[in-house]
Amino acid sequence: MSTQLTTLLAVFLFPGGLFALVLGLSLKGLDRRVAARLQGRIGPPLAQPFFDLVKLGFKRTMVPATASQPVFLGAPLVGVVSMLVAVALVPVSGLYSPDPMLGNLIVLLYLLMVPAIVLMIAGSASTSPYGALGFSREMTLMLAYEAPIVLAVLAVALRTGMGQGGVITFSLTDIIAYQRSHGMFLLDPVMWPALAAFALFFPANLGIIPFDIPEAETEVLEGPLLEYSGPALGLFKVMSALKAVVVLSLGIALFMPLPFDGIWGLVGWLVQLAVLMEIGVTVVRLSMGRMRIDQAFGFFLKWPLLLAIASVVTVTIVA
Amino acid sequence: MNMIPDFKSIATKSPWIYRINAGSCNGCDVEMATTALIPRYDIERLGCQYCGSPRHADIVLISGPLTTKVMQAALVVFNEIPDPKVTVAVGVCPISGGIFRESYSVKAPIDQYFPVDVNVPGCPPRPQAIIEGVAKAIEIWRERM
Ligand code: SF4
Helix, strand or coil: CCHHHHHHHHHHHCCCHHHHHHHHHHHHHHHHHHHHHHHHCCCCCHHHHHHHHHHHHHHCCCCCCCCCCHHHHHHHHHHHHHHHHHHHHCCCCCCCCCCCCCCCHHHHHHHHHHHHHHHHHHHHHCCCCCHHHHHHHHHHHHHHHHHHHHHHHHHHHHHHHHCCCCCCCCCHHHHHHHHHCCCHHHHCCCHHHHHHHHHHHHHHCCCCCCCCHHHHCCCCCHHHHHCCHHHHHHHHHHHHHHHHHHHHHHHHHHHCCCCCHHHHHHHHHHHHHHHHHHHHCCCCCCCHHCCCCHHHHHHHHHHHHHHHHHHHHHHHHHC | CHHHHHHHHHHHHCEEEEEEEEECCHHHHHHHHHHHHHCCCCHHHCCCCCCCCCCHEEEEECCCCEHHHHHHHHHHHCCCCCCCCCEEEEECHHHHHHHHCCEEEEEEEHCCCCCCEEECCCCCHHHHHHHHHHHHHHHHHHCCC
């Protein structure tokens, strides 16, 4: 098979595209169901996010009279496409490794920032004052969490690169291969600060409580999404489902790839995703309240940044 | 061709709810919030979700006797909700004005201004009654799809 064809398949079928969409929506359904059970409710069916998506397809998309229509309707498309490519960039241990032609860790980090930028653009294109509020909050949050995550990923890249005798490697495939032969970074105390920084970045990037400040529905009425309805809103739901898969599987690839191949690799990966979703999303969002934007900003410039810097320093010293 | 009705019944499993407070005394609003949010009367099992924006809504719950002051705003918000939508009037206030019925500043009954589909009487109605009202609204919504 030609490389172009495999790449296309990776973007649209597995692990990107259709597979990631179904996976992401199922993870969201699992999250809602478990959240309800933890609160002593019955909760929605597991397939609820799919129902929501079908429903949104039946509704009308309204464009505010003052909004810029191409930007307003184009923003969610850009978000979905960037996430489709991003899913195809994350290797799955023992199952799939992306074509180097597609890009490396740096491209992936850029793509991970696209949804936040898309939300900012959407918010400002909608010309709603709440959208503008969401815009400024999203931007503040992004500025706060971007430095820690880049440093945490850098620590992993340095550790792998030095372990392989070089300086630094930005290939996720190499990072996974290194961990498969030397043990997961999850069990390596040197990498714990980086892991902690990544764990703190994760709810902020996914926009869940305590960091769902830009889309807080009780404060800014879902901020950038306020003016969206129907299929356009559905595209945003697709984007966030894909993003959950990207961020979770990036975390798995960076810190805990399983040493299995084939079908067991797939099963193990799915279990890891589900467990991380429950621990990292459901429990966190149920047990905390929403931070104010200034609190979140201060928080990210304190702990995650310190942890990330500490991890880079220790990795350099240890090696 | 047979696929289309199927998708419609799937779609009606996801009604999103929006509340309009048209001058309610808050009794009905508290009941609505508890209906959906507290563990005992879980409305999420019907697939419902409260949404912050009228643009996302499918089922509108209106409470209160529609005071003169709030009427214009309530109508504007109501028109922002994309079709197909269903309107549920919660409490006795929207029907007759309830305890406010003789007041000079009250526009009830609200079905002069809003296309009310389901009435949930009570002052305030019990949570079970509100859930039944929403369930009825879902049936009406299915027909409108
Ligand atoms: S029906 Fe009763 S509880 Fe409800 S808004 Fe009217 S007065 Fe208040």
